[in-house]
Amino acid sequence: xxxxxxxxxxxxxxxxxxxxxxxxxxxxxxxxxxxxxxxxxxxxxxxxxxxxxxxxxxxxxxxxxxxxxxxxxxxxxxxxxxxxxxxxxxxxxxxxxxxxxxxxxxxxxxxxxxxxxxxxxxxxxxxxxxxxxxxxxxxxxxxxxxxxxxxxxxxxxxxxxxxxxxxxxxxxxxxxxxxxxxxxxxxxxxxxxxxxxxxxxxxxxxxxxxxxxxxxxxxxxxxxxxxxxxxxxxxxxxxxxxxxxxxxxxxxxxxxxxxxxxxxxxxxxxxxxxxxxxxxxxxxxxxxxxxxxxxxxxxxxxxxxxxxxxxxxxxxxxxxxxxxxxxxxxxxxxxxxxxxxxxxxxxxxxxxxxxxxxxxxxxxxxxxxxxxxxxxxxxxxxxxxxxxxx
Numbered sequence: 001x002x003x004x005x006x007x008x009x010x011x012x013x014x015x016x017x018x019x020x021x022x023x024x025x026x027x028x029x030x031x032x033x034x035x036x037x038x039x040x041x042x043x044x045x046x047x048x049x050x051x052x053x054x055x056x057x058x059x060x061x062x063x064x065x066x067x068x069x070x071x072x073x074x075x076x077x078x079x080x081x082x083x084x085x086x087x088x089x090x091x092x093x094x095x096x097x098x099x100x101x102x103x104x105x106x107x108x109x110x111x112x113x114x115x116x117x118x119x120x121x122x123x124x125x126x127x128x129x130x131x132x133x134x135x136x137x138x139x140x141x142x143x144x145x146x147x148x149x150x151x152x153x154x155x156x157x158x159x160x161x162x163x164x165x166x167x168x169x170x171x172x173x174x175x176x177x178x179x180x181x182x183x184x185x186x187x188x189x190x191x192x193x194x195x196x197x198x199x200x201x202x203x204x205x206x207x208x209x210x211x212x213x214x215x216x217x218x219x220x221x222x223x224x225x226x227x228x229x230x231x232x233x234x235x236x237x238x239x240x241x242x243x244x245x246x247x248x249x250x251x252x253x254x255x256x257x258x259x260x261x262x263x264x265x266x267x268x269x270x271x272x273x274x275x276x277x278x279x280x281x282x283x284x285x286x287x288x289x290x291x292x293x294x295x296x297x298x299x300x301x302x303x304x305x306x307x308x309x310x311x312x313x314x315x316x317x318x319x320x321x322x323x324x325x326x327x328x329x330x331x332x333x334x335x336x337x338x339x340x341x342x343x344x345x346x347x348x349x350x351x352x353x354x355x356x357x358x359x360x361x362x363x364x365x366x367x368x369x370x371x372x373x374x375x376x377x378x379x380x381x382x383x384x385x386x387x388x389x390x
Contacts, residue, residue: 003316003373004380007117014113014376015369017041019091021105022367025080025098028135031056034078034108038132041112045119047130050153054144059154060115060130065389068125072386073156074379075338076111077104077136086363087356102360103164103351106367106375108132110162113376118383126387129154131338140296142334146341158305159344160382161335162375166359168350170371173313173378174326175347177303179261182231184295184332187273188255189214192287195250207252208241210284214254215239217280221272232269233259233330259330261298299336305345312381313347316374349375 002008017037026034035056039049048061056078085092085099093099115130131150135141168174191211196204215236226232234256241252258273260266270292281288313322326348335346351368358364 003377004117006120007113007376007380008373010113010116011369011373014109014372017112018105018109018367018369018372021108022100023091023094025093025095025100025105026078027082027098028079028137028139028141029055031078031134035132035134038078038108038112042115042130045116047115047119053148053150053153054134054141056134057141057145058132059150060132061154062115062119062122062128062130064122064124064126064128064387066125067127068387070126070387071129071156072126072383073129073131073154073159073338073342073344074111074114074382075131075133075159075161075335076107077133077141078108079104079135079137079139079141081137081361083363087366089366099363100367101362101365102137103365103367104136106164106372107162110372110375111379113372114379114383117376117380123389124383124387125389128383128387129156131159136334140334140337142337146337151341156342158386159338159342160305160309160347160379161338161344162347162349162378163333164351164360164367164371165348166352168323168326168348169352170350170368171317171374172321172323172350173317173347174323174350175301175306175309175313175345176325176328177301177306179298179300179328180346181299181328181333181336182259182261182330183266183298185258185266186255186293186295187258188291189253189277190289191252192289193248193250193252194286196248198246198248201248204248205284205286206248207286208249210280210286210288211239211241211252211254213280214277217276218273221269221276225268225272226265230265231261231328231330232265233257234269259332261328296332296334297336297340299333299346300339301345302339302343305343308386309345309347309382312385313378316377316381347378349378
């Protein structure tokens with residue numbers, strides 16, 4: 001079956017939900033309107049609603065025909081990005097500087113579609129927890145929900161989530177055991193040099209030259225310290241220094257990001273950055289401060305649940321349309337915190353070929369509404385498979 005018939009019949013309704021959410025984006029922990037819509041729809045379908053976890057989070061609880069003793073969690077993120085949309089269609093963002101440029105409007109809609117279908121049919125034994133999470137875009141809403149007792153209040157034997165993926169064709173699914181998305185760390189480096197006249201450099205300790213040395217040296221952590229079979233990225237994304245042509249500045253500031261899949265590689269990168277910073281500081285006789293900030297951990301699928309997700313996806317999109325060893329992404333995702341707490345899997349739902357054709361985090365991006373019934377059917381299928389009615 002390509003999609004569940006009753007979900008397919010509601011495509012236009014789901015599209016209207018999604019476009020309304022797109023037109024009214026809200027930042028992390030500010031999803032007041034979005035969470036109210038989610039809660040109202042869940043309640044209207046007879047689903048037990050709990051609000052307030054991680055400030056704006058919503059959890060819906062639905063029991064099947066019998067208790068069954070098993071539980072499953074399905075998660076969608078709700079927040080937008082702090083960026084300006086440049087699209088001109090009717091459902092473009094009405095909030096300046098805010099945009100659903102990552103498809104969380106589609107993720108929320110697909111989980112709502114699955115919840116509506118499951119509430120009507122209840123063709124399962126056990127309990128489903130529909131987890132609508134705030135603040136995925138840098139706020140760590142998944143971490144907050146777990147720390148505030150998500151799985152204590154709403155036990156889950158396993159948990160699943162998905163992300164639209166413009167790099168895969170619409171009608172396809174990607175999944176794999178092991179890493180799906182990377183640990184996403186950040187660092188800030190401040191060089192305390194000695195300023196002076198640009199024509200008399202011997203009286204200064206030039207932070208511009210030191211910054212240039214740092215940029216080159218730090219790249220060797222990937223090219224010469226990391227096993228070529230492991231993935232790692234170190235990107236310097238900002239350099240700020242100086243004010244005019246003939247003045248050597250006192251300070252220079254750099255920052256950037258580190259992306260890794262394996263904890264051992266992450267630890268090597270952290271130690272290497274500190275070692276290089278200390279070495280260059282000693283070589284140039286200056287003080288260099290570094291602030292390394294650990295971000296989201298790697299999103300690592302559990303093998304059993306990844307296989308389950310692949311099998312269910314095959315029933316929805318067809319065996320030939322499921323990539324069981326999809327290329328992981330070095331982007332970050334706070335579903336990692338849920339997978340660190342419970343077994344589960346994260347999937348990529350192909351959406352290439354949509355109206356915009358743009359990648360996520362692009363001001364031209366828009367979710368491909370054609371895949372809404374596919375994603376909703378996949379989420380519902382996970383419940384009916386794992387909590388199969390006797």
